[in-house]
Amino acid sequence: MASRAPRPERREEPLSRERIVEAAIELLDTAGEGGLTFRALADRLATGPGAIYWHIAGKDELLTAATDAVVARALTPDPAGTQPQEAIRALALGVFDAMDAHPWIGTQLARAPAQSPLLRVFEGIGCQVQALGVPHAAQFTAASALLNYILGVGGQNAANARGHRPDTSRAEFLDTVSASWANLDPDEFAFTRSVAGQLRDHDDRAEFVAGIDLILTGITAHTG
Amino acid sequence: MASRAPRPERREEPLSRERIVEAAIELLDTAGEGGLTFRALADRLATGPGAIYWHIAGKDELLTAATDAVVARALTPDPAGTQPQEAIRALALGVFDAMDAHPWIGTQLARAPAQSPLLRVFEGIGCQVQALGVPHAAQFTAASALLNYILGVGGQNAANARGHRPDTSRAEFLDTVSASWANLDPDEFAFTRSVAGQLRDHDDRAEFVAGIDLILTGITAHTG
DNA sequence: ACCTGAACACCGTTCAAGT
DNA sequence: ACCTGAACACCGTTCAAGT
Helix, strand or coil: CCCCCCCCCCCCCCCCHHHHHHHHHHHHHHHCHHHCCHHHHHHHCCCCHHHHCCCCCCHHHHHHHHHHHHHHHHCCCCCCCCCHHHHHHHHHHHHHHHHHHCCHHHHHHHHCCCCCCHHHHHHHHHHHHHHCCCCHHHHHHHHHHHHHHHHHHHHHHHHHHHHCCCCCCHHHHHHHHHHHHHCCCCCCCHHHHHCHHHHHHCCHHHHHHHHHHHHHHHHHCCCC | CCCCCCCCCCCCCCCCHHHHHHHHHHHHHHHCHHHCCHHHHHHHCCCCHHHHCCCCCCHHHHHHHHHHHHHHHHCCCCCCCCCHHHHHHHHHHHHHHHHHHCCHHHHHHHHCCCCCCHHHHHHHHHHHHHHCCCCHHHHHHHHHHHHHHHHHHHHHHHHHHHHCCCCCCHHHHHHHHHHHHHCCCCCCCHHHHHCHHHHHHCCHHHHHHHHHHHHHHHHHCCCC
């Protein structure tokens, strides 16, 4: 009665770090954050769980490598000559879109110590902050603020993705949350109730950029 | 040879949801995010793992309840009559200090769906954003930006706390990271290298408020 | 050098049995 | 009603044995 697992593809190529990471990304995308186990991964690669350890030290390294690969793809170098503000928006949107397509990297980035690939994002933002003419002493704060905002959004995206069934549409989800906000106690949650409507109609991506722009306004306020 | 576990305190009071949550907070604080298991918790409460399930649905609910309790304590109502900007700073710092004392809530808040206790923070921020005179259409964006920034910082704090041994001092940790930044490839990480010094000397808490102020500047830029 | 898969030391969770 | 603790179905990880 035990149904056969979806038969693993014939393994022609030998195992490699890259094939393992690629399979892990697929598993995370299709089965969610809880779906990545060494056994499931080994099944997909038509091998035993132990084989993976020859190429990867452990689960932490696997998760980091998977996040690294996805973020690296998102960080295509922007065309030279763009204005700093536009370049920052492009960079941030690149990360946002990657987090939208692979919600699990939101969780992962929030957990990653200040190492690659987070550092690459920080570097990219920082360069443009410099280009904006922000005084040196304020550059660290400015770049950190932008990065932390991006990470916060990513975490929330990941949490929301975990929160509902993958088949419920975005609009459906927003409707549900919006309705629950509208039903909150008016004494305790006056503000939240008042923006419940905005939540229902909002566009995640536009909202995300609006936040970036808000911070950019703050960064450049004293710069001219 | 197996050393006795630190003997559980005599259990005089009956088990209760509150005692369980309190013990969970202690365990998370002392043993870290990985230290909270139903078995360890049961030991501390001088009972079996199954007993806990009579009071709490499962681990997710336990984690949520623990975070809820800690955040609730941090959100003491600020004295009436404070300026909105100051009230937002106080609110944010309350959350920051809580995350500093209990790094695991950084992870937890980043994971929490838009439910309590996150919602209470959002509500508090939103009220003050209203008080700032931000137009209604922009209030949601403004409050979200602040909240997401706070969550991002919390996630990084938690990641850093996980990253090093609990006995290494803050200064030691910053020294290590700063040194590793200073050793990065100058071609790829010019900006990051240039702020390595600022990282070593910075004050987390002051840096956090500086970020809040940056966003507040952006929020009020078009308001007068 | 690389792969295999049984085995180990854990988890969260359940549940029959007790009081 | 509440507690107990063995048992179940998992995990990540290791490792002797194979090729």
